[in-house]
Amino acid sequence: MLVGGEHVLVDPDLRRPYETDWTGAYKGRAAAVVRPGNTAEVAAIARLGMPLVPQGGNTGLVGGSVPDDTGTAVVLSTLRLRELGAVNTSSAQVTVGAGVTLGALQAHARASGLDVGVDLAARDSATIGGMVATNAGGTRVLRYGTMRHQLVGVEAVLASGEVISHLGGLEKDNTGYDLAGLLCGSEGTLAVITRVRIKLVPVYPHRVTALLAFEDLSSAVTGLARLRTVAGLDAAEYMVRRGIDLVRSTFGVPEPFRREHPAYLLVEASGAVDPTAELAAAISTLDVLDVAVASSAKDRERLWALRELHTEALTRAGPPHKYDVSVPLDRVAPFVAEVLEAVDSPSRTCHHFGHLGDGNVHLNVLGDLADELIFGIVNRYEGSISAEHGIGRLKQPWLHLSRSASELAVFASIKAALDPIGMLNPGVLLS
Numbered sequence: 102m103l104v105g106g107e108h109v110l111v112d113p114d115l116r117r118p119y120e121t122d123w124t125g126a127y128k129g130r131a132a133a134v135v136r137p138g139n140t141a142e143v144a145a146i147a148r149l150g151m152p153l154v155p156q157g158g159n160t161g162l163v164g165g166s167v168p169d170d171t172g173t174a175v176v177l178s179t180l181r182l183r184e185l186g187a188v189n190t191s192s193a194q195v196t197v198g199a200g201v202t203l204g205a206l207q208a209h210a211r212a213s214g215l216d217v218g219v220d221l222a223a224r225d226s227a228t229i230g231g232m233v234a235t236n237a238g239g240t241r242v243l244r245y246g247t248m249r250h251q252l253v254g255v256e257a258v259l260a261s262g263e264v265i266s267h268l269g270g271l272e273k274d275n276t277g278y279d280l281a282g283l284l285c286g287s288e289g290t291l292a293v294i295t296r297v298r299i300k301l302v303p304v305y306p307h308r309v310t311a312l313l314a315f316e317d318l319s320s321a322v323t324g325l326a327r328l329r330t331v332a333g334l335d336a337a338e339y340m341v342r343r344g345i346d347l348v349r350s351t352f353g354v355p356e357p358f359r360r361e362h363p364a365y366l367l368v369e370a371s372g373a374v375d376p377t378a379e380l381a382a383a384i385s386t387l388d389v390l391d392v393a394v395a396s397s398a399k400d401r402e403r404l405w406a407l408r409e410l411h412t413e414a415l416t417r418a419g420p421p422h423k424y425d426v427s428v429p430l431d432r433v434a435p436f437v438a439e440v441l442e443a444v445d446s447p448s449r450t451c452h453h454f455g456h457l458g459d460g461n462v463h464l465n466v467l468g469d470l471a472d473e474l475i476f477g478i479v480n481r482y483e484g485s486i487s488a489e490h491g492i493g494r495l496k497q498p499w500l501h502l503s504r505s506a507s508e509l510a511v512f513a514s515i516k517a518a519l520d521p522i523g524m525l526n527p528g529v530l531l532s
């Protein structure tokens with residue numbers, strides 16, 4: 102037995118959680134679920150040559166972490182790859198197993214006075230391997246970039262079972278192709294990531310969070326230009342009335358202000374010096390309808406809950422059709438207006454919120470599908486059909502809208518070179 106009998110799940114009831122994605126929209130069937138405990142076991146599984154679906158926390162939102170319904174693929178769960186290496190405080194780096202959750206890594210890094218640059222609401226389930234494989238973004242891209250920008254090196258198992266490892270942690274290392282960068286965003290189609298070396302960021306002693314209310318999304322975008330001048334701005338998340346109403350009715354959270362407003366911007370700044378005065382000065386120059394400032398951890402949590410509960414509230418109301426897209430920031434407001442005009446109808450409702458600082462809009466449609474409509478508008482606005490969740494199965498038919506024929510030909514060559522028999526995550530990302 103390659104991994105020990107208790108880590109091979111064939112019983113349908115035991116397999117089921119691994120066969121259904123977080124949204125409930127994708128339900129497949131696996132030949133088995135295997136849960137290797139180290140890199141050598143992953144390599145031995147790869148050498149069997151069976152179709153493999155790498156899976157971390159299974160929080161992906163594009164159907165990339167679950168098998169199709171043929172019952173031929175094996176789900177390779179990385180959740181036992183939980184090694185937490187010692188934090189190197191001189192280089193501010195750490196090496197961890199691919200199955201470590203973001204929440205566990207945050208706790209580990211914080212114990213050494215450091216933090217992870219990327220943060221997202223699924224932190225207690227999403228794994229570092231999955232976050233590299235999807236190049237996860239989240240709420241702090243504005244300041245620290247996506248997962249790609251935290252990545253120093255990876256260890257991974259190729260389809261052949263061979264292990265590639267580059268975990269030395271050198272900040273400067275110009276010795277040819279950046280294989281960690283190549284695997285970042287590859288969605289389990291090129292290799293199984295087993296360990297990751299990432300850069301950490303400082304934990305600042307001062308943090309301030311503010312919720313600003315605006316007349317409309319366009320005023321929030323204009324306000325953001327001024328707020329960007331605040332040193333240490335970590336996050337700028339937007340929400341609108343429709344989403345706040347849904348979150349409030351689903352979870353019973355209180356209205357943030359005495360009056361209801363059309364649009365909201367949640368901003369957060371942190372630094373070695375208290376950024377509150379600088380943030381307040383910037384806000385005082387803006388055309389805002391209401392402001393709530395939180396300095397205590399409890400108040401901050403309350404404000405963040407309004408934003409972070411959107412995904413869960415929509416899932417309960419749905420499942421929704423998810424369109425995580427980006428457009429140039431100065432075109433976000435007209436883009437959203439055009440989408441709502443085209444999509445809202447008696448048979449469907451379009452919700453939207455997102456990481457405004459990155460021009461990233463999460464469109465969630467309850468009701469009938471709107472793929473062609475939405476991706477067509479994204480294309481006209483010169484946006485991307487996937488800002489952060491990847492392509493998965495959901496967006497595979499639309500990839501040609503964001504990537505040219507020559508780019509797709511290079512994708513195919515890379516896939517053929519690393520996975521000639523197409524056994525890694527078949528049907529995901531590439532056709």
Ligand SMILES: Cc1cc2nc3c(=O)[nH]c(=O)nc-3n(C[C@H](O)[C@H](O)[C@H](O)COP(=O)(O)OP(=O)(O)OC[C@H]3O[C@@H](n4cnc5c(N)ncnc54)[C@H](O)[C@@H]3O)c2cc1C
Pocket residue numbers: 123154155156157158159160161162165166179199220221222223226227228229230231232233234235236237238239240288289290292293294295412413489490493526529
């Ligand atoms: C409430 C909620 C909020 C979210 N917010 C954000 C957000 O703000 N920003 C964001 O970017 N995403 C967000 N997501 C999406 C999701 O959390 C991310 O895509 C995350 O990176 C997925 O990690 P995972 O471990 O769950 O990966 P999985 O869902 O298990 O897998 C995702 C993809 O990566 C591949 N994969 C997983 N592990 C490996 C590995 N070790 N080697 C190779 N391939 C692998 C899988 O095959 C699949 O294609 C959110 C999801 C939820 C449910």
